[in-house]
Amino acid sequence: DAGVIQSPRHEVTEMGQEVTLRCKPISGHDYLFWYRQTMMRGLELLIYFNNNVPIDDSGMPEDRFSAKMPNASFSTLKIQPSEPRDSAVYFCASSQRQESSSPLHFGNGTRLTVT
Amino acid sequence: LAKTTQPISMDSYEGQEVNITCSHNNIATNDYITWYQQFPSQGPRFIIQGYKTKVTNEVASLFIPADRKSSTLSLPRVSLSDTAVYYCLVGGVNQGGKLIFGQGTELSVKP
Numbered sequence: 151d152a153g154v155i156q157s158p159r160h161e162v163t164e165m166g167q168e169v170t171l172r173c174k175p176i177s178g179h180d181y182l183f184w185y186r187q188t189m190m191r192g193l194e195l196l197i198y199f200n201n202n203v204p205i206d207d208s209g210m211p212e213d214r215f216s217a218k219m220p221n222a223s224f225s226t227l228k229i230q231p232s233e234p235r236d237s238a239v240y241f242c243a244s245s246q247r248q249e250s251s252s253p254l255h256f257g258n259g260t261r262l263t264v265t
Numbered sequence: 266l267a268k269t270t271q272p273i274s275m276d277s278y279e280g281q282e283v284n285i286t287c288s289h290n291n292i293a294t295n296d297y298i299t300w301y302q303q304f305p306s307q308g309p310r311f312i313i314q315g316y317k318t319k320v321t322n323e324v325a326s327l328f329i330p331a332d333r334k335s336s337t338l339s340l341p342r343v344s345l346s347d348t349a350v351y352y353c354l355v356g357g358v359n360q361g362g363k364l365i366f367g368q369g370t371e372l373s374v375k376p
Contacts, residue, residue, distance in 0.1 A: 154308075183364065193309070193352075193366040206363060241308045250297040250357030251316075254364060256308025 156242050156257035164265055168230040171260045173242030174223055179255070181248065184217055184227050185241040187259070193241070199225065200248070232264045269353050269367040276373050283340040285370050287353035290334050296356040298329060298336045303350045303369070312351075313338065340372075348374045 155174040163169055175182045183198040197207040202219040210217070214233070219225040229236055239261050243254040270288040277283045289298070297316050301309035313320060315327040315336070326339040340347055350369040357364065 185366075192368050195363055195365055198363075209363075243308070245357075248357055250295070250299070250355070251314065252357065253299050253311040253314055254301070254309070254354075256310065258306070259308050261306075 154242055154244055154255050154257035156260050158260060159258065160261045162263045162265065163232055165233055166231045168228065169232045169262060171227040171240050171262070173225045173257060175225070175242070175244030176255055177223065179244035179246050181245045182219060182225050183243040183254065184225070185243065186238045187241060188238045196227070234264045237262055237264050269355055271353060271367060271370045273368060274371045274373070276375065277343055278375050279344055280342050283343050283372060285338045285351055285372070286335055287338070288335045289353070289355045292333050292355050298327070299354045300325070300327065300338050301352045301354065303352065309352060343374045345374050345376060348372060
């Protein structure tokens with residue numbers, strides 16, 4: 151099992167540009183999570199999906215952020231337009247079930263820098 | 266979802282045992298307690314999970330008292346490579362919960 155795969159590992163873009171982050175969860179995992187990590191705010195849950203359906207997006211900072219999961223093996227997080235304050239490491243994670251006995255498996259993240 | 270409280274940082278020396286305690290006073294009946302380890306430039310990694318009493322694996326032990334309002338992660342004989350941030354997480358997305366991480370404990374192991 152290759153684990154959760156995120157791409158790109160690093161993204162540098164200019165303010166105002168569109169950014170798309172990608173995630174491939176572990177096969178067979180029904181839940182997918184997007185987190186953002188900064189020094190100031192730690193790990194923040196942005197949104198999570200169950201069986202490709204968004205369940206809770208209350209953590210999405212504003213309308214500039216959107217996430218999709220068109221199928222069980224792929225999800226995207228898009229920022230349009232990007233701003234310098236969006237600079238952070240974005241993690242995708244997946245889990246097998248909804249019970250708390252099912253741990254999260256994280257990817258290695260995408261480090262986003264917006265200049 | 267049960268809120269968790271951990272020390273922000275801890276220092277240790279190589280070869281010592283390290284115990285990190287997490288408080289979770291509002292833990293629900295069905296909640297498991299899960300600990301993660303995060304190295305710089307990597308995502309958090311599962312290290313151990315428990316429901317009650319004691320759990321041990323090749324990496325760590327987890328002690329949970331009868332009231333389950335706290336848990337202690339025990340790392341035996343730490344090495345420099347154990348320098349990382351450790352998070353405890355309680356509960357899951359069932360029953361409307363969210364998997365929200367606290368601030369974690371930054372463990373620094375010195376030679």
